[in-house]
Amino acid sequence: MTALDDPAHSAEAIAAASTAETPTAPSKSAGITRFVGPLAVFGLFIAFWYFVHHVLMSEPKKPLVPVPHRVVQESILTWNIERGTAGSRTGGGLLKLLEGLWSSLQVAALGLGIAIALGFLLATLMSQATWVQNSVWPFLIALQAMPILAFVPLIGTVIGFNFRARVMVCVIIAIFPIVANTLFGLLSVDKGYHELMSLNGASRWTRLMKLQYPAAMPSIFTGLQISAGLSVVGAVVGDFFFRQGEPGLGRLINLYQASTEYEQMYGAVIMSAVLGILVFVMFGWLGNRVVGNWHEKRTG
Amino acid sequence: MTTQPVAEPTHPEESGGPGPALVFDELSMVFPDGTHALDNVSFSVDRGEFVTVVGPSGCGKSTLLRIASGLEQHADGGCVVDRDSIGYVFQDATLFPWRTVRKNVELIAELHGESSAAMASRVDESLELVNLDEHQDKYPRQLSGGMRMRASLARSLVLQPNVFLFDEPFGALDEISRERLNDELLSLFKAKNFAGLFITHSIAEAVFLSTRVLVMSARPGRIVADYEVPFEYPRSHDLRYEPAFAELSGKISHDLRGAHP
Numbered sequence: 001m002t003a004l005d006d007p008a009h010s011a012e013a014i015a016a017a018s019t020a021e022t023p024t025a026p027s028k029s030a031g032i033t034r035f036v037g038p039l040a041v042f043g044l045f046i047a048f049w050y051f052v053h054h055v056l057m058s059e060p061k062k063p064l065v066p067v068p069h070r071v072v073q074e075s076i077l078t079w080n081i082e083r084g085t086a087g088s089r090t091g092g093g094l095l096k097l098l099e100g101l102w103s104s105l106q107v108a109a110l111g112l113g114i115a116i117a118l119g120f121l122l123a124t125l126m127s128q129a130t131w132v133q134n135s136v137w138p139f140l141i142a143l144q145a146m147p148i149l150a151f152v153p154l155i156g157t158v159i160g161f162n163f164r165a166r167v168m169v170c171v172i173i174a175i176f177p178i179v180a181n182t183l184f185g186l187l188s189v190d191k192g193y194h195e196l197m198s199l200n201g202a203s204r205w206t207r208l209m210k211l212q213y214p215a216a217m218p219s220i221f222t223g224l225q226i227s228a229g230l231s232v233v234g235a236v237v238g239d240f241f242f243r244q245g246e247p248g249l250g251r252l253i254n255l256y257q258a259s260t261e262y263e264q265m266y267g268a269v270i271m272s273a274v275l276g277i278l279v280f281v282m283f284g285w286l287g288n289r290v291v292g293n294w295h296e297k298r299t300g
Numbered sequence: 301m302t303t304q305p306v307a308e309p310t311h312p313e314e315s316g317g318p319g320p321a322l323v324f325d326e327l328s329m330v331f332p333d334g335t336h337a338l339d340n341v342s343f344s345v346d347r348g349e350f351v352t353v354v355g356p357s358g359c360g361k362s363t364l365l366r367i368a369s370g371l372e373q374h375a376d377g378g379c380v381v382d383r384d385s386i387g388y389v390f391q392d393a394t395l396f397p398w399r400t401v402r403k404n405v406e407l408i409a410e411l412h413g414e415s416s417a418a419m420a421s422r423v424d425e426s427l428e429l430v431n432l433d434e435h436q437d438k439y440p441r442q443l444s445g446g447m448r449m450r451a452s453l454a455r456s457l458v459l460q461p462n463v464f465l466f467d468e469p470f471g472a473l474d475e476i477s478r479e480r481l482n483d484e485l486l487s488l489f490k491a492k493n494f495a496g497l498f499i500t501h502s503i504a505e506a507v508f509l510s511t512r513v514l515v516m517s518a519r520p521g522r523i524v525a526d527y528e529v530p531f532e533y534p535r536s537h538d539l540r541y542e543p544a545f546a547e548l549s550g551k552i553s554h555d556l557r558g559a560h561p
Binding site for chain 2: 192217
């Protein structure tokens with residue numbers, strides 16, 4: 001590792017010395033390939049979807065994999081199918097999906113918020129004393145390793161099969177990357193910077209505020225991005241088990257499956273994916289806004 | 301535990317009184333793991349003196365600076381210095397990447413609780429002294445290695461310390477940047493008249509900068525040779541190619557070879 005680090009470091013120093021005035025900009029040719037590649041893969045995926053429907057599925061099974069354009073047409077491009085009309089037992093259309101999205105978004109946002117606050121606090125405490133770190137760490141690993149599904153009956157029985165239970169699933173799923181990345185960021189500040197603070201009589205608090213938190217920001221945002229994605233997973237999965245209250249996207253997927261309205265079900269799945277990607281991109285953007293101007297390794 | 305910071309006024313103008321700014325008195329140092337780092341080192345540095353210590357790798361040169369600054373606390377014997385008036389320049393520039401050059405220069409003053417209005421003019425002056433005033437709004441990653449080092453120097457200058465400790469600050473720079481920074485450091489030294497203690501591996505750098513060069517032996521570090529450098533300041537760039545310069549460098553090189561185990 002160190003043997004590899006050294007030449008890279010000096011090469012970087014030489015590059016920095018020779019191009020003192022201009023920070024490295026991404027080359028222009030990368031601009032086009034950035035879009036062509038992903039679009040081609042997306043095209044392949046859609047083609048495969050049609051292939052599955054037309055070729056792999058036998059006639060009676062074809063409704064299980066409705067073709068993409070029908071899914072988009074029936075669920076996303078249709079505003080509202082009232083319950084009971086057009087043979088629909090659950091209702092459907094974009095309105096229904098947006099309502100589910102809103103419900104899931106609330107669960108995910110609240111769960112993520114709690115996970116961030118709790119995780120941040122925990123990581124900060126752990127960074128301040130080795131004994132705190134050693135005491136808490138094994139249980140975080142355990143929390144991460146234990147299958148969340150095993151807790152479902154427990155959570156449901158104790159706090160009810162409702163909104164709060166769904167939030168709790170989110171917190172449990174989302175907290176680990178925040179703690180791990182924040183702690184890693186806080187602890188991996190170079191010794192030289194700490195000595196600079198010591199020389200100038202910085203208190204623990206000053207050190208944390210002026211050195212450790214800012215230095216940890218890139219790492220914290222990496223954790224936030226992962227956790228934000230996980231919180232959406234938590235919200236959708238929580239829906240499968242805790243069904244009281246406003247139906248979220250997970251609940252809709254359930255209902256549509258039960259009523260064999262597969263176009264609508266696929267629509268709900270797509271909507272969950274959109275929510276996850278949206279949250280992921282948003283935190284990536286936020287991270288870039290906060291540390292992009294000084295942190296070299298962040299890319300869009 | 302006889303390392304005693306003495307109470308001295310922190311303003312350089314008022315502390316030009318008698319007595320050296322930095323004194324090592326029969327200083328020995330054994331690390332808790334048993335490594336014998338320094339053995340009975342005694343010398344002092346006055347304001348207006350620039351002392352450089354050269355020696356083999358791992359001989360304890362840097363430990364001297366760490367003891368003087370208080371980063372190392374297991375020393376046996378004396379080190380007397382006003383800890384509130386030390387500028388410490390590290391091997392790395394240790395600039396905060398999330399702060400602009402100017403914000404980095406403000407850092408130390410900030411840590412000492414100075415208001416930003418009070419420090420503004422001294423920050424301006426420091427940036428001008430190292431020729432970085434035009435680059436003050438850049439981030440460290442936008443600077444060359446030499447510019448980063450100059451920003452690091454400017455940061456230490458803001459509090460106008462009496463004593464400057466340099467821990468191989470230019471070791472990672474290319475030859476041309478290093479010589480240019482040597483020139484600049486000398487004009488800083490003449491302008492500010494601080495007491496300088498400099499650590500380096502480069503004999504040419506040592507002779508060019510210093511009023512006095514000390515040669516340290518391999519571990520445990522002892523002072524084995526002590527040279528007054530006779531050249532007048534201001535020293536021009538071409539001093540490096542004069543016979544007297546080469547002669548002194550040769551002597552130091554000879555002693556240094558003897559100092560290796």
